[in-house]
Amino acid sequence: MRIISIANQKGGCGKTTSAINLSACLAHKGRKVLLIDMDPQGHSAIGLNIHASELEKTVCDTLYDSSGDRAVLNDVTIKIDDNFDIAPSNISLSALEQHLSRAEGRETKLKEAIDGVNQNYDYIIIDCPPSLGLLTFNSLIASTEVIVPIEMSLFSLHGISKLLKIIDLVREKTGHEVRIKVVATMFDKRTRISKEVLEDIQKHFQDSMFITVINTNVTLKEAVSFGKSIVDYDRNAPGFRDYMALAKEVIAEEKILGKRPAKRKKAFASAAMVEKQFIFDAPKASCVKIAGTFNNWNTSEASLMERKRDGTWSKCVYLAPGTYQYRFLIDDEWVADQNNANQVNNPFGGKNSVIKI
Ligand SMILES: Nc1ncnc2c1ncn2[C@@H]1O[C@H](COP(=O)(O)OP(=O)(O)OP(=O)(O)O)[C@@H](O)[C@H]1O
Numbered sequence: 001m002r003i004i005s006i007a008n009q010k011g012g013c014g015k016t017t018s019a020i021n022l023s024a025c026l027a028h029k030g031r032k033v034l035l036i037d038m039d040p041q042g043h044s045a046i047g048l049n050i051h052a053s054e055l056e057k058t059v060c061d062t063l064y065d066s067s068g069d070r071a072v073l074n075d076v077t078i079k080i081d082d083n084f085d086i087a088p089s090n091i092s093l094s095a096l097e098q099h100l101s102r103a104e105g106r107e108t109k110l111k112e113a114i115d116g117v118n119q120n121y122d123y124i125i126i127d128c129p130p131s132l133g134l135l136t137f138n139s140l141i142a143s144t145e146v147i148v149p150i151e152m153s154l155f156s157l158h159g160i161s162k163l164l165k166i167i168d169l170v171r172e173k174t175g176h177e178v179r180i181k182v183v184a185t186m187f188d189k190r191t192r193i194s195k196e197v198l199e200d201i202q203k204h205f206q207d208s209m210f211i212t213v214i215n216t217n218v219t220l221k222e223a224v225s226f227g228k229s230i231v232d233y234d235r236n237a238p239g240f241r242d243y244m245a246l247a248k249e250v251i252a253e254e255k256i257l258g259k260r261p262a263k264r265k266k267a268f269a270s271a272a273m274v275e276k277q278f279i280f281d282a283p284k285a286s287c288v289k290i291a292g293t294f295n296n297w298n299t300s301e302a303s304l305m306e307r308k309r310d311g312t313w314s315k316c317v318y319l320a321p322g323t324y325q326y327r328f329l330i331d332d333e334w335v336a337d338q339n340n341a342n343q344v345n346n347p348f349g350g351k352n353s354v355i356k357i
């Protein structure tokens, strides 16, 4: 059985849409699937037309019970289709962290609940909340794999290294490998930023990325509002084509995973790339970009930095080990990094900053 968390602490990047539609497409391809909603927002349930607020028992009851009488996952699952069940959640799950604050083994509650499942599922897909708290940690510990949806917008890579570090921690804590794969979501071929961010992410994640790209498709949004997966809502929609392609890629991995030696090569993780946060103080600037040898001095939209309230500008860049030169473009003026004394002369009579990873 493969247990796959769909995780990214960034809100609105397509976790739930991917969890619902990947599950439905895997089921459509004949796999037996359980979707576990680990988000107190209960969006997976809502997206499949389940009124989780009215349910007597939900996922929360399988993780904690004040009387010590925990429900089993089979008691809370609801059948969506022949091969597709869901274990729904509602707002009660938000109190879990508080309930379990001192409980022993509080990080392995979901794993225990999954170990107790007596159905023969091929896949368990877990929809994680947009945070890196106890609920996500429980999901990761219970998982054999993680799919990280990244939407094609500026700053979408922000914080990914934190998630990767937590997955490393899970590996250390449990001693089991957790494979990571990224999927690009909400790709809009009409925009330059989509193309640039996709290229950037493909460069960084390489083999740890699905070939399938999930395009922006309004039918996916509509399907949710009708409480249906794209499989049940519209099989002619581009969203169906995309999630079916993703499901096929996931299924194709079954053969490779079956043959995989016990100790696998480490998947993309923080060890391979380092997240470097560049910060520049320019409260009066209206636009700050960063460019350097790591992006061929490209000052297109993807090089834009994010303005903070205190007047500083920041951007995270993923860098492989090596030495890089860079500068900031403050409105129309190139300047070196005021926080980095390591500089070299450049051919234009100015200075480039130098960073060694
Ligand atoms: N490929 C897509 N095309 C169009 N709309 C999409 C697509 N993917 C997701 N959406 C829409 O974007 C919004 C956010 O998506 P979704 O709920 O899946 O994100 P999420 O990561 O689960 O959010 P949260 O962090 O709040 O749990 C939703 O309204 C959803 O319908």
Ligand SMILES: [Mg+2]
Binding pocket: 015, 016, 017, 039, 043, 127, 128
């Ligand atoms: Mg969600």
